[in-house]
Amino acid sequence: MHTFCDILKFIKGFIMRKLFIFSLLVFFAVFNYAQTSAGVNTSNPVLDVIQLENYWAEDWIVIAQIQNNLSVTIGDVRVGLAARNSDGKLVYTDSTHVQFPVSPGGSQPFMFIVPKAQAVEISRFAIDIEDYKRGPYGSFNFEVIEMGFTEKNEETWKISGYVRNTGQEFQENVMIGFTGYNEGGELTYFDTVPANKSVLQAGEQSLFELYIPLPIATRKISRYGANAYSDMR
Numbered sequence: 001m002h003t004f005c006d007i008l009k010f011i012k013g014f015i016m017r018k019l020f021i022f023s024l025l026v027f028f029a030v031f032n033y034a035q036t037s038a039g040v041n042t043s044n045p046v047l048d049v050i051q052l053e054n055y056w057a058e059d060w061i062v063i064a065q066i067q068n069n070l071s072v073t074i075g076d077v078r079v080g081l082a083a084r085n086s087d088g089k090l091v092y093t094d095s096t097h098v099q100f101p102v103s104p105g106g107s108q109p110f111m112f113i114v115p116k117a118q119a120v121e122i123s124r125f126a127i128d129i130e131d132y133k134r135g136p137y138g139s140f141n142f143e144v145i146e147m148g149f150t151e152k153n154e155e156t157w158k159i160s161g162y163v164r165n166t167g168q169e170f171q172e173n174v175m176i177g178f179t180g181y182n183e184g185g186e187l188t189y190f191d192t193v194p195a196n197k198s199v200l201q202a203g204e205q206s207l208f209e210l211y212i213p214l215p216i217a218t219r220k221i222s223r224y225g226a227n228a229y230s231d232m233r
Helices: 004-034 214-219
Strands: 037-040 047-057 059-068 074-084 090-097 107-114 124-134 142-152 156-165 175-181 187-194 205-213 223-229
Touching: 047 074, 047 124, 047 187, 047 214, 059 074, 059 124, 059 187, 074 107, 090 107, 107 175, 107 187, 142 223, 156 175, 156 214, 156 223, 175 205, 187 205, 205 214
Parallel strands: 037 124
Antiparallel strands: 047 059, 059 107, 074 090, 074 124, 142 156, 156 205, 175 187, 175 223
16 A cells, blocks of 8 residues: 555655656747757858857847958948748748848857847858958048947847048048857857947047847846948048
C-alpha cells in the first residue's frame, strides 16, 4: 500500500516532468522565432555585404555593411531584402539606400526594420545589391565630439553631440551617421540625423540630436560611434 509520502512524491515527479517538457517546447519556440537564416544574392565584384546580422527587438531588424572593393568612391548604393516563409513562399520585400558613399576599401552600414506583424512568417531571407554609382562625392571632413545619452524615457533614448567642420571650406546639409554595437562588438543599429545648423563654416560646430527606440537602446547597444558627411563637392 502506498503511503501519503509516496503519493506526494509521485505527484511532484509528474509535475516536474510536465514542467520540463513545457520548458523544452517554449525553448524551441523562442529559438525558432529568434533565428532566421540569411543569405546574400550577389556575385558583385565591386561591393560586398559583410557583417550581416538579424535580431528581434519588438520589430525584426536586419543590419549589415557594404564594403567597397574598388579604388574609387561608390555612392547611391541600393540594397534589396527578399524574405520567405518555411515553405519557400516570398512573403516580404523591401529596399533601402546606403545613406553615405563608401570610400575606397571602406564600408558603410544599412538597416531594415520590419514590423513584427509582417515578419513573424519569415524563416529565411537574402540581401541583394541592386544598384550603385561611382564617385566622386562630397566631404567626410568632420569630427563628432561630446556624444552621449542626454535623455531617457519610456519610448526612446536621446543621444546628443556636436559635429565640427574640420575642412577648409563651408559645408551644407551635414548628416551624422550613428552606429551602435553590442557587447561582442557586432553592429546592431544605424541611423542618420541632420546637424541642427544647415551650414557649417570651416571650424564651426553644430549640435545634433537623435532618438533611438527603447528596446534597441536597452538591449542591443553597449557602445557606439558616429561619423558625418556632406554632399557638397
